[in-house]
Amino acid sequence: MRFDTGLAALGLSIVAVNASPIVGNVLFPPTRPRTTVSQPLYDTLTFYGRYASTYTTAPCKNPPEGTVVQGFANADPTTEMTLFRDDARKQLIMAFPGTASLQDFVTDLSAQQVPATIAGVNCPKCKVHQGVLKSWNAIQPEAQRVLDEALAAYPNYDLFLVGHSLGGALTKFAYASLKSQGYDISAAYSYGEFRTGNQAWADYVDALSGNTDDNQGPYYRVTHADDGVPQVLSPLQGYRHSRSEYWFQKGADGPATTFRCYGQEPSDCNNSQLGIGVAGINAAHIFYPGINVVGCGL
Template sequence: MVPYTYRMVAVTLSWALLPVQCLSIPASSQDHSTVQRRADTRAPDPIDQASFDTILNYATYAGTYLEAPCKKPPQGAAVVAFVQNDTTETQQSLFRNDGAREVVLAFPGTANPTDIETDLNFPQVAHPACDGCKVHEGVYEGWLSVADETMRQVKSAMQATPEFKFIILGHSLGGGLANLAYVDMQRAGMKVDLVVTYGELAVGNGKYADHVDSIAGATDDPSQPGMFMRVTHANDGVPLLPPNALTSIIGQDFVQHRTEYWAQDGPNGEAANISTTFRCYGQGSQACNTGQRGIGINGAHISYP
């Protein structure tokens, strides 16, 4: 029998069956005209236009997974490959966009009961990326179940278009899969130009998060955000999963990596815009998503810009 706490988490995760609703952001009861500086972190900075445009652009891929392989790709893109492991129910779609001159690998979020089992299988296992690196067992098993074929497909696509950029994306559970794919592809010497995740759950311990920051070139220097954009929204609770209040009982910690971009609700419920989106500092800034204390899969998680 699954313990009570696990059952409650499973119920929460079942909300991920709902689609990502592009540019649909729930109303806020708070006035966010200013962001208060908190003692334990630097206040976030306003996002630049190029970064905001990047977030909006790739969200069109992150929300395409409900009918995989995607039957209606984002404008200008075409599905060139697809993988699904029938045991783990892990899947991905590989797109090519000739106009943008890029290949895009997109991982879906939780979409079936097997995915929920993956989410709940969060005891940590060693990861070869660094000494002491540990990661979420379920998400890692999901990635490994499609890793060989995915890397083969990506290598083939990039050999055909070597001048194109290669982008990795994911939403929710898919964000964790994108994270692990990036690390393993980097270890394999493959070129990755950008990673963007939306509502990514935490997939590793502090040493693993430090490793991701290191290879992505992410620091708290305002001029060095790195090439991994971890997008969060309002009080989305998934970036706080698995809950350390639970995992600490068995001596584990889950730490998010840099660089977070936090899309806050507008003061009058308007859609997210550049003035309500911020570049955050640290691994889980209290001034951004972490400080909102969201719980599980809520309205903020299924509604990203």
């Protein structure tokens, strides 16, 4: 999420007139207790976080050293994707930054559920967030063209998806669309992603990734402390998260306070915190380990 200093004040007026509650949480019984992550996994989560707030006009060089911009796509409403190339790791990283403008903020709040008319997706019962769907469908053709050109030029490179905030929500849509079309995605990391659809949508994404309590597939839904954004759009409004949540309990303290959480709506991780802010946006949302959306990444 790229944070505009005037956005909070503007957002307050939007929230004030919104007819339905935005922030809300329902605690579900945990399917099993959370478990700490390994040092290598902690390092991976912080590493890819450095891409999540990066874009072509970033205030500083956020990506890991040696990364180059392979391609770029943007679309109305102000949706961006940057495709990075890491030759040392032989990776292509498709990155979606988060809320950048008032238009993005309105997209965040366009929370009506509509059928999941997404390229490649065949899920008649899936209903998704109208604003995110509009953003993804606007950028999908150009983003996929840029990706296809890169994969043709670098056929042996692995593909990763990354995003933060609204970009995290777009990461989920990109994962579902591309995976359903047969793209080989090594992993997807979403940071501070809000709920984007109904139970059928969450189950569809879990089926694509193979995420269960007994198996960690390639989709990682990363949260931080009391970040309120993952809590917006309550299950009481028909929204549901997909697996699997990874929770930085205390920032960049290391693997001892970073947890894998079980079930779609674990009650012992981010859901156990009261996330307060403008539509859920607070300090924990802005400063993830590896991510500083108002400055440089760590």
